[in-house]
Amino acid sequence: MNIVGKNVLRADAAQKVTGTHEFAIDGKVPGMLWARIVRAPLGHARIVTADTAAARAVPGVVSVLTAADLPTPMPLYGSVIADQPLLAVGKCRYYGEPVAVVLADSDEAASLGVARTRIDYEELPAVVTVADALAADAPLVHDATTAPGSNVHKQYEYAWGDVEAAEPACHTIVENTYTFPMIHHFALEPFSVIAWPEAGGVQIKSPVQHPFLLRRVVAECLKLELSKVRVMATSIGGGFGSKGYAKYEPLAAYLAMRTGRPVKISTSLDDAFVTARRLSATVHMKTGFDRDGRILLQKVDADYLMGAYADAAPRITQKASYVSCGPYRIPNLKTVARAIYSNTTPSTAARGFGMPPLNFALETQMQMAAKSLGIDPVEIRLRNLVKRGEQLVPGDIPADGEWSEGLRRCADMIGWNDPLPPGTGRGISIGIKNPIPGSVSNALVKLHADNSLTVAVGTSEMGQGACTVLAQIASEELGIPMDRITMIMGDTAAVPFDVATAGSRSTVTMGNAVQSACKDVVRQLEEMAKELGLIAPGEKLQINGGMMSDRQNSLSFNDIFTRYFSKTQGEVVGRGLYKGEVVAGHPLGGLSDFWEVIFIAVKAKVDPATGKVSILKMINVSDIGKAINPLHCKSQEEGGAMMGLGHALMEQMIYDQKGRLRNGSPLDYRIPTTMDVPWEMDSSLVENQDGAGPFGAKGIGESGAITAGAAIAAAVSDATGVFFKDLPITSERVWAALSAEKV
Amino acid sequence: MTADTFDITFTLNGLRKSIAVRTDAMLAEVLRENLGLLGTKVSCNEGECGACTVLIDGRTANSCIVLALEVDGCAVTTIEGVAVGGVLHPIQESFIEEGAVHCGYCTPGMILSTKALLDHNPDPTTGEVRKALEGNLCRCTGYNRILKAVSRAAEKLRPTPGAGE
Ligand code: FES
Numbered sequence: 047m048n049i050v051g052k053n054v055l056r057a058d059a060a061q062k063v064t065g066t067h068e069f070a071i072d073g074k075v076p077g078m079l080w081a082r083i084v085r086a087p088l089g090h091a092r093i094v095t096a097d098t099a100a101a102r103a104v105p106g107v108v109s110v111l112t113a114a115d116l117p118t119p120m121p122l123y124g125s126v127i128a129d130q131p132l133l134a135v136g137k138c139r140y141y142g143e144p145v146a147v148v149l150a151d152s153d154e155a156a157s158l159g160v161a162r163t164r165i166d167y168e169e170l171p172a173v174v175t176v177a178d179a180l181a182a183d184a185p186l187v188h189d190a191t192t193a194p195g196s197n198v199h200k201q202y203e204y205a206w207g208d209v210e211a212a213e214p215a216c217h218t219i220v221e222n223t224y225t226f227p228m229i230h231h232f233a234l235e236p237f238s239v240i241a242w243p244e245a246g247g248v249q250i251k252s253p254v255q256h257p258f259l260l261r262r263v264v265a266e267c268l269k270l271e272l273s274k275v276r277v278m279a280t281s282i283g284g285g286f287g288s289k290g291y292a293k294y295e296p297l298a299a300y301l302a303m304r305t306g307r308p309v310k311i312s313t314s315l316d317d318a319f320v321t322a323r324r325l326s327a328t329v330h331m332k333t334g335f336d337r338d339g340r341i342l343l344q345k346v347d348a349d350y351l352m353g354a355y356a357d358a359a360p361r362i363t364q365k366a367s368y369v370s371c372g373p374y375r376i377p378n379l380k381t382v383a384r385a386i387y388s389n390t391t392p393s394t395a396a397r398g399f400g401m402p403p404l405n406f407a408l409e410t411q412m413q414m415a416a417k418s419l420g421i422d423p424v425e426i427r428l429r430n431l432v433k434r435g436e437q438l439v440p441g442d443i444p445a446d447g448e449w450s451e452g453l454r455r456c457a458d459m460i461g462w463n464d465p466l467p468p469g470t471g472r473g474i475s476i477g478i479k480n481p482i483p484g485s486v487s488n489a490l491v492k493l494h495a496d497n498s499l500t501v502a503v504g505t506s507e508m509g510q511g512a513c514t515v516l517a518q519i520a521s522e523e524l525g526i527p528m529d530r531i532t533m534i535m536g537d538t539a540a541v542p543f544d545v546a547t548a549g550s551r552s553t554v555t556m557g558n559a560v561q562s563a564c565k566d567v568v569r570q571l572e573e574m575a576k577e578l579g580l581i582a583p584g585e586k587l588q589i590n591g592g593m594m595s596d597r598q599n600s601l602s603f604n605d606i607f608t609r610y611f612s613k614t615q616g617e618v619v620g621r622g623l624y625k626g627e628v629v630a631g632h633p634l635g636g637l638s639d640f641w642e643v644i645f646i647a648v649k650a651k652v653d654p655a656t657g658k659v660s661i662l663k664m665i666n667v668s669d670i671g672k673a674i675n676p677l678h679c680k681s682q683e684e685g686g687a688m689m690g691l692g693h694a695l696m697e698q699m700i701y702d703q704k705g706r707l708r709n710g711s712p713l714d715y716r717i718p719t720t721m722d723v724p725w726e727m728d729s730s731l732v733e734n735q736d737g738a739g740p741f742g743a744k745g746i747g748e749s750g751a752i753t754a755g756a757a758i759a760a761a762v763s764d765a766t767g768v769f770f771k772d773l774p775i776t777s778e779r780v781w782a783a784l785s786a787e788k789v
Numbered sequence: 790m791t792a793d794t795f796d797i798t799f800t801l802n803g804l805r806k807s808i809a810v811r812t813d814a815m816l817a818e819v820l821r822e823n824l825g826l827l828g829t830k831v832s833c834n835e836g837e838c839g840a841c842t843v844l845i846d847g848r849t850a851n852s853c854i855v856l857a858l859e860v861d862g863c864a865v866t867t868i869e870g871v872a873v874g875g876v877l878h879p880i881q882e883s884f885i886e887e888g889a890v891h892c893g894y895c896t897p898g899m900i901l902s903t904k905a906l907l908d909h910n911p912d913p914t915t916g917e918v919r920k921a922l923e924g925n926l927c928r929c930t931g932y933n934r935i936l937k938a939v940s941r942a943a944e945k946l947r948p949t950p951g952a953g954e
């Protein structure tokens with residue numbers, strides 16, 4: 047292969063290192079109004095009065111709108127269910143909820159207008175934890191959820207085998223409750239959107255991961271046809287799920303259509319904390335093992351705490367709990383997962399899509415079982431890991447890799463059997479996840495007369511490198527050099543449909559679509575060559591590096607092109623489609639395209655005097671099928687793993703009983719810095735060309751975040767002898783646990 | 790709100806600039822809004838993330854919390870001033886080569902912090918590199934490749950032995 051498998055440098059990097067890369071926040075449109083949002087100061091409160099006179103008097107302020115100024119019923123939006131109002135009506139349900147919006151000729155005037163808007167509230171009891179939400183007399187976040195009279199939005203159940211019947215055969219039962227905190231994505235680029243009215247519809251520029259999903263949600267909310275909504279996804283300055291689903295776009299679109307002017311909603315990084323978060327969860331897990339450490343049963347109760355509105359949270363709960371078996375052979379399983387409303391920041395997709403809490407629980411269970419059965423932690427995993435071709439979740443695709451290879455390599459790379467100095471420990475864990483089942487990606491490629499190529503895809507570039515990797519696939523297929531390929535991404539009026547830039551799916555699903563679009567181009571060129579009599583009918587053709595050859599002739603694609611059209615006109619348009627397998631009645635709608643599997647090993651040192659955990663070494667090994675771009679694969683996984691490190695050791699959103707977020711700013715909410723990078727960090731890719739994507743690729747990108755936390759927790763318990771069941775494992779928690787041990 | 794303005798003269802990426810700024814305007818805002826230099830990124834706007842890092846007289850500063858009038862008489866370098874004549878600086882090249890650029894939002898600030906470090910300390914230890922970049926948050930890369938990029942840049946910038954200096 048010429049270009050696939052090479053560390054091609056990122057196509058957008060030169061712009062990014064020179065500061066010339068444009069982000070939505072940099073954008074301005076002539077005649078634009080600036081919008082700033084007035085936010086609720088409490089988690090749950092009745093909105094009593096709104097006094098906007100002083101705000102309207104600010105020079106430059108054009109209008110101040112509350113729910114009373116918007117249509118009744120209030121337009122609602124949401125991708126799973128439309129339950130989120132453009133502005134809070136009657137009561138606010140979370141701290142930071144938009145209650146009013148100020149439109150002005152300048153950002154300063156809009157901000158001043160926000161400061162001058164007075165809204166009076168009557169506090170209501172707030173629900174901020176799973177226990178609050180499930181209490182018998184719990185205040186209800188919504189009057190009518192799917193389970194009226196309860197905060198439980200939905201419950202999902204999966205079961206196979208017979209858990210109860212299997213219990214007597216177990217030698218060891220490990221049963222624990224784990225908690226995983228609320229976590230913020232912390233993308234550096236703040237949310238920012240510009241919308242403007244256009245020909246009876248609306249155009250939206252936003253750093254959004256799923257432009258077509260946004261188009262649908264805005265169209266539904268504002269009762270427009272899909273064709274009347276154009277979404278242009280701008281390059282994303284960090285998303286991690288936070289920019290997947292509609293956030294401020296429906297409001298911006300509404301305001302643009304209402305005022306007839308372009309409207310830009312800008313927010314701050316602090317605002318992001320009250321815009322999106324990861325689901326927190328309480329996971330109760332019971333795992334039964336035989337004497338040799340083989341899992342006989344597992345029972346899981348996972349309570350996922352959503353925020354005040356559904357966003358993607360029900361789907362996350364449903365989808366993550368579907369793989370509660372992890373990568374292991376579990377003959378008897380019963381999982382019940384609940385998606386529960388609370389008066390907190392709406393929870394949405396986040397790298398790993400609900401897997402991290404389950405993974406932390408399951409991998410810690412494995413760790414405990416290994417210890418109590420006296421089996422090495424690598425060995426106990428090897429005994430339970432499904433083999434290639436073996437069923438994992440009944441009815442879904444079997445294991446598409448020999449995963450023991452990655453586990454062994456990971457253990458080798460960390461020096462699993464090397465002696466450990468006192469105060470240090472080692473841990474290993476396995477992360478697994480499925481992409482979006484039954485999903486659709488379309489792609490369009492256009493071959494031009496000068497042998498350059500345009501590739502049009504709905505994938506968004508969010509730093510993951512899709513613009514480079516998808517171009518590499520096209521380059522390989524058509525033999526066109528990278529610098530002659532232009533990517534058009536994420537503009538719903540210019541590119542064909544794609545469901546989402548999420549779930550580590552783009553290289554596989556969009557990659558397949560791009561590849562098949564390129565093959566479509568080749569097929570058309572072949573027909574042209576035949577029509578021109580350049581190749582004999584029925585001849586077997588060699589296609590390679592932009593050349594088509596039969597036994598006599600060798601023709602370049604461009605040769606065929608220019609002879610068929612001319613040097614000045616024509617275009618070969620290739621269409622590509624990937625459609626995942628849809629299965630009627632399947633709980634997720636269809637089968638997994640592949641399994642995303644990662645192995646992480648960690649060596650950690652714990653200072654007993656302070657409880658501080660230092661990560662000495664971290665190894666990531668991914669079962670990736672084929673790396674289209676190995677450097678970017680590794681750096682993606684490292685990024686994910688460092689995010690997981692943050693989740694494991696320091697990150698958590700803290701609410702008070704009034705539902706107020708107490709640490710919603712970068713000053714108070716710590717994410718890893720350079721000082722937290724493991725002293726040694728290395729990555730490796732298992733490549734057996736066994737994935738469903740182009741050239742045997744599988745997806746990558748989320749998995750580091752799924753299991754880094756579990757590996758770190760395992761290393762800390764190895765070092766201290768204490769198992770931590772609540773994340774984050776802060777110094778205080780470690781210190782307290784070690785001190786308690788001593789007493 | 791009307792605030793008084795103040796005339797400042799400073800060197801911006803090697804060129805003298807005179808401009809009237811609001812007394813309460815921050816440097817980041819002046820660079821982005823008044824001077825159209827959008828390469829300086831703003832994220833937290835409260836001095837916590839380093840996205841807005843610029844160099845003032847060769848030292849790093851979070852331009853979102855520096856009053857514009859404070860740079861009167863100073864030399865300011867922004868990301869626009871790092872590549873000279875369209876040729877990437879070795880630090881910029883190294884960031885690209887090591888895969889240290891993902892979404893790119895932190896990148897301008899990272900590069901300026903790296904420049905300040907290497908200008909003063911051409912041969913930093915790993916610990917010194919970590920310390921120098923501690924104030925620049927990156928959520929994408931996990932920093933590992935950024936640390937490698939800084940080492941690579943230091944190597945590129947080191948005078949070749951015998952080349953004299
Ligand atoms: S934007 Fe200036 S430090 Fe964050």
Ligand code: FES
Pocket residue numbers: 234283284509889890891892893894895896926927928929930
């Ligand atoms: S590359 Fe995205 S924040 Fe650093």
